[in-house]
Amino acid sequence: MPSRRLTRVCCALLAVGMLHAASAAPAISDARADAQAAAWVKRMTLDEKIQMVHGVGMPSPVGGASYIPGIPRLGIPALASADSAGGVGGLNVPKSQATQFPAPLALAASWDPYLAQRYGAQIAKELRALGFGEGLGGGIDLAREPRNGRTFEYLGEDPVLAGVLSAARTRGTQSQGVIATVKHFAANDQETQRFTSNSVVDERTLHELSLLPFEIAVKEGGVGNVMCAYNLVNGSKSCQNKVLLTDVLKGQWGFKGTVQSDWLMAVTDTVPAALAGLDEEEPGSQDDNAVNFGVHSHFNQWLKAAVLDGRVPVSRLDDMVRRKLRTMVKFGIVANPPARGGVIDVAAGHALAREVAEQSMVLLKNDGATLPLDPARIRSVAVIGGHADAGVLAGGGSGGSGVQSSGAAPSPDNAVACLQPQAAIGSDHFMTGCATWFKSSPLAALRARAPGMSFSYLDGHDVAAAADAAAQADVAIVFATQWSSEGMDLPSLTLPNAETDAANQSYDQEALIRAVAARAKRTVVVLENGTAVTMPWIGQVSAVLDAWYPGMEGGPALARVLFGDVNPSGKLPLTFPQRDADLPQKLISASTADVVYGEGLRMGYRWFDAQDIAPLFPFGYGLSYTHFGLSGLQSRRGADGGVTLRVTLRNTGNRAGAEVAQVYANLPALSGEPPKRLVAWQKVMLAPGETRRVTIEVAPQRLAIWDVSAHRWRMPAGPVGLAVGTSSRDAAALGATVREDGGYL
Ligand code: BGC
Numbered sequence: 001m002p003s004r005r006l007t008r009v010c011c012a013l014l015a016v017g018m019l020h021a022a023s024a025a026p027a028i029s030d031a032r033a034d035a036q037a038a039a040w041v042k043r044m045t046l047d048e049k050i051q052m053v054h055g056v057g058m059p060s061p062v063g064g065a066s067y068i069p070g071i072p073r074l075g076i077p078a079l080a081s082a083d084s085a086g087g088v089g090g091l092n093v094p095k096s097q098a099t100q101f102p103a104p105l106a107l108a109a110s111w112d113p114y115l116a117q118r119y120g121a122q123i124a125k126e127l128r129a130l131g132f133g134e135g136l137g138g139g140i141d142l143a144r145e146p147r148n149g150r151t152f153e154y155l156g157e158d159p160v161l162a163g164v165l166s167a168a169r170t171r172g173t174q175s176q177g178v179i180a181t182v183k184h185f186a187a188n189d190q191e192t193q194r195f196t197s198n199s200v201v202d203e204r205t206l207h208e209l210s211l212l213p214f215e216i217a218v219k220e221g222g223v224g225n226v227m228c229a230y231n232l233v234n235g236s237k238s239c240q241n242k243v244l245l246t247d248v249l250k251g252q253w254g255f256k257g258t259v260q261s262d263w264l265m266a267v268t269d270t271v272p273a274a275l276a277g278l279d280e281e282e283p284g285s286q287d288d289n290a291v292n293f294g295v296h297s298h299f300n301q302w303l304k305a306a307v308l309d310g311r312v313p314v315s316r317l318d319d320m321v322r323r324k325l326r327t328m329v330k331f332g333i334v335a336n337p338p339a340r341g342g343v344i345d346v347a348a349g350h351a352l353a354r355e356v357a358e359q360s361m362v363l364l365k366n367d368g369a370t371l372p373l374d375p376a377r378i379r380s381v382a383v384i385g386g387h388a389d390a391g392v393l394a395g396g397g398s399g400g401s402g403v404q405s406s407g408a409a410p411s412p413d414n415a416v417a418c419l420q421p422q423a424a425i426g427s428d429h430f431m432t433g434c435a436t437w438f439k440s441s442p443l444a445a446l447r448a449r450a451p452g453m454s455f456s457y458l459d460g461h462d463v464a465a466a467a468d469a470a471a472q473a474d475v476a477i478v479f480a481t482q483w484s485s486e487g488m489d490l491p492s493l494t495l496p497n498a499e500t501d502a503a504n505q506s507y508d509q510e511a512l513i514r515a516v517a518a519r520a521k522r523t524v525v526v527l528e529n530g531t532a533v534t535m536p537w538i539g540q541v542s543a544v545l546d547a548w549y550p551g552m553e554g555g556p557a558l559a560r561v562l563f564g565d566v567n568p569s570g571k572l573p574l575t576f577p578q579r580d581a582d583l584p585q586k587l588i589s590a591s592t593a594d595v596v597y598g599e600g601l602r603m604g605y606r607w608f609d610a611q612d613i614a615p616l617f618p619f620g621y622g623l624s625y626t627h628f629g630l631s632g633l634q635s636r637r638g639a640d641g642g643v644t645l646r647v648t649l650r651n652t653g654n655r656a657g658a659e660v661a662q663v664y665a666n667l668p669a670l671s672g673e674p675p676k677r678l679v680a681w682q683k684v685m686l687a688p689g690e691t692r693r694v695t696i697e698v699a700p701q702r703l704a705i706w707d708v709s710a711h712r713w714r715m716p717a718g719p720v721g722l723a724v725g726t727s728s729r730d731a732a733a734l735g736a737t738v739r740e741d742g743g744y745l
Contacts, residue, residue, distance in 0.1 A: 025177030025332035037325035041318050049321045054284030054299035066282045077337035084137035085153045085399030088126045098126045099349030106360035106548035108155040108573035111660045113168035120172030122352050127178050129342030133333040134179040140166045140213040143574045144189040144603050147490040152530030153399035156573025157604030158678050163216025170221030177332030182217045184229035191489045192588045195265040198232035201597040207706035209603050224257040224327040230266050239266040245277030257327045270298040274312045279320040357550040357557030362570035363623040370522050370542040372564025382469040383443050385460025386479025391415030391437035392554030393528040397486020415439045423503035425487040433503040435483040440555035449559040463515045470520035477524045480509050484530035489588050493534045513537045532576040569658035571622040575605045578616045605728050606674035620662050620727040626653030635736035641700040641715045648693050651686035658685040668718030717742030
C-alpha cells in the first residue's frame with residue numbers, strides 16, 4: 001500500500017483545505033458577481049430577460065440537456081447543461097470519451113468527502129471539455145423508499161451523510177468553473193407516478209430529513225443551482241411551491257443561486273411558478289403555445305405576457321435573471337466560457353473511476369476469511385453469471401450510463417445485448433428498459449491478475465452446469481445483478497429474475513446462487529446493484545461483496561479488491577432489510593397519488609431502530625480484511641452546543657486498511673426522536689498495527705431538532721448520548737454523554 005494512502009485521513013475539514021489546491025477557476029467574490037449581474041439586468045430588454053430564464057427546448061442544439069443562448073451585445077455567454085450524475089452523459093450527449101464513474105450511491109458508500117470532491121472536480125473538467133458550464137449531477141433525495149428506481153443516483157438514506165458528501169462534490173465541481181446542481185427538491189423519493197405523485201410530509205420530517213441534505217449543500221457547499229422536482233409536496237407542485245422555493249430555500253437558507261425546473265412536466269402554471277420562486281424553466285422551448293413532448297412550456301411568451309400585464313412583477317423577472325447571471329459570473333462561466341473541443345484527460349478519469357470503485361465496495365460477509373482470494377490456497381475459480389465475461393452493470397435513465405442504446409446487440413458502448421430490444425419504461429418515451437453494461441469484464445481482470453489460476457466461466461443460464469462447475473473449483477464467484485432506472489421503481493429488493501426484469505435477466509438469480517452454494521466448497525457473491533438487496537440465501541454463501549454500479553473501471557477494481565490488493569473499506573449508505581415487508585411503506589401504490597410519509601422521522605435505519613426490526617445489514621456496516629479497535633473516547637461540549645470527540649483507532653490486523661469511526665447521537669427522550677442519528681464520522685487509513693488519535697467535531701445543528709411552532713432549529717435540552725462505533729449497530733461502540741441546555745440555533 002503506497003504511503004500516500006497511509007497518511008490519508010478523510011474528513012470534511014481536510015477536504016475543504018485541499019480544495020483550494022485543486023481549484024482551476026479563480027474565486028470570484030459574491031459582491032462582484034452581484035454587481036455584474038445587477039448592471040446587466042439594468043441594460044437588458046424584456047426579450048433579453050425572458051431569453052435568460054428558459055432553455056430553447058429539446059433536443060438541445062449543442063447536446064446535453066439544456067441550452068440558453070448568450071447575449072453577445074452585453075458579453076453574456078451561452079450556457080449549456082448536461083446530466084452528470086456519475087459522469088457526463090444522460091440522454092442527449094453524443095458519445096464521447098467522458099469517464100463513467102461508479103454511481104453516486106457507490107460514492108456515498110465510500111463515506112469519503114475528499115473522494116466526493118475529486119469525483120465532482122473530474123466530472124466538471126470533463127463537462128467543460130465538452131462545452132458544458134452546468135452539471136446536472138448531484139441527486140440527494142433520501143432513500144426513504146429503497147425500491148425507488150433512482151436510488152443509485154442519490155447518496156443514501158441519511159441526511160447528514162448525503163449532505164456532507166454533496167457539499168464536498170459541489171465544491172469540487174464549482175472549483176473547476178462549472179455550476180453544480182442538487183436535485184430533486186424536494187421529497188422526490190419514488191418514480192411511480194413521478195409527474196403527479198404528492199409527497200405528504202409533516203414539517204418536522206421535511207426539515208430534519210428530506211430537506212437537510214439540501215440545506216447542507218446550500219450552506220456548506222455553496223451550490224449554484226437547485227433543481228426542483230416533478231412531484232408535489234403537501235399538495236403543491238415542487239416547482240410551484242412557495243414554501244419550499246421562496247420561504248425555505250431562498251429565505252431561511254439564504255440561497256443566492258437559481259431554482260431550475262425539472263424537465264418537461266414540472267411546471268403547469270406560469271404565474272404560480274414565477275411567483276413561487278422558480279427562476280428557470282427547462283428544457284423550455286421556442287414557443288410556449290406549441291406542444292412538445294406532450295406539454296407546453298411556460299417561461300417564454302407566456303411569462304412575457306404575464307410580466308407585461310402585471311401578473312408577474314418585473315422585479316420578480318429581474319430577480320430570476322439576476323440569479324442566473326450572478327451564478328454564471330460567480331462560477332467562472334462568464335470569465336471563461338466553456339467551449340467544445342477541450343481535451344479530456346482519459347487516464348486521469350479512469351484512474352479516479354477505479355479508485356472510487358475500490359473505495360466504495362462493501363464487504364458484507366466473509367466467513368472463514370474466504371476473501372481475499374489467496375493464490376497459495378486457490379488454484380481454480382468458477383466465475384458464474386452476471387455477464388462477468390463481458391462487463392459491469394450501469395443504472396438507467398438520465399443519471400445512468402451516459403450512453404443510451406437500444407441494447408439490441410453488443411456495441412462499443414454496451415457489452416451485452418438486450419433480451420427485449422424494444423423494451424421501454426412506462427410512459428417515459430425517452431428511456432429504454434435495456435441495461436447498459438460497460439466493457440470492463442471482471443473475468444478478464446481476474447484472469448489478468450492471477451495468470452497462474454484456472455478460471456472457468458458459465459453464464460448462469462444453465463443452473464445445473466453452473467453448479468457442476470462450482471463443485472469442481474476451489475471457489476465459485478457468482479455475479480448477481482440488479483438493474484434499476486429513472487422512470488420505474490423496483491417491484492422488490494429481491495434479486496431480479498426473468499419475470500421481474502425480462503429485458504435484462506434470463507434466469508432466476510436466487511435459484512442460481514442456492515444451487516451453486518449447495519455444491520461449491522466456497523461461494524462468493526459479487527453484487528452489482530443500485531439499491532439494497534434482500535438475501536434469503538445469505539446463510540448458504542461464504543462471502544458477499546457489494547460493488548454497486550462500479551463504473552467503467554469496475555472489472556479491474558473488483559479484481560483488486562477480490563485479491564486483496566485493495567482492502568475494502570466501504571460502508572452501507574442505506575439499510576439492507578431482510579425482506580420488503582420490513583420497510584415502512586409496504587408497497588408503492590400505482591393507484592393513489594398521495595405518498596404519505598407515515599413513518600415520520602423514522603426513515604431508513606431510524607425505522608429499523610425504532611421498530612426494533614433486525615436488518616439484514618445495518619446502515620454504516622462494512623467489513624475489512626483487517627480488524628480495528630476503538631478506545632479512549634473523550635468528549636467536550638463547546639459553548640455553541642457542538643461537541644468535540646477524541647477517540648483512538650487501532651488497526652489490530654496485519655494489513656493496511658481504512659475504518660470509518662461513526663458517531664451517532666441519542667437525543668433526550670422528550671425530543672421525540674428515533675433512537676439514533678448519524679452526527680459525524682471520520683474515515684481513517686491505518687497501517688498494520690498503527691494507532692491514531694482522531695478528533696471528530698459534531699456541529700450544533702447535527703444535534704438540533706426542528707421546532708414546528710417556531711419554525712426553527714432548536715437544541716433539545718437534556719442528556720445527549722453519543723456512540724462511536726463502526727456501524728449504526730456496533731455492539732462494541734464506545735459511549736459518552738453530554739448535556740445540552742436547549743435554545744434556538
Ligand atoms: C430528470 C432530471 C434530469 C433531466 C434532464 C429529468 O427527467 O428527472 O434528473 O436532469 O431529466 O435529463
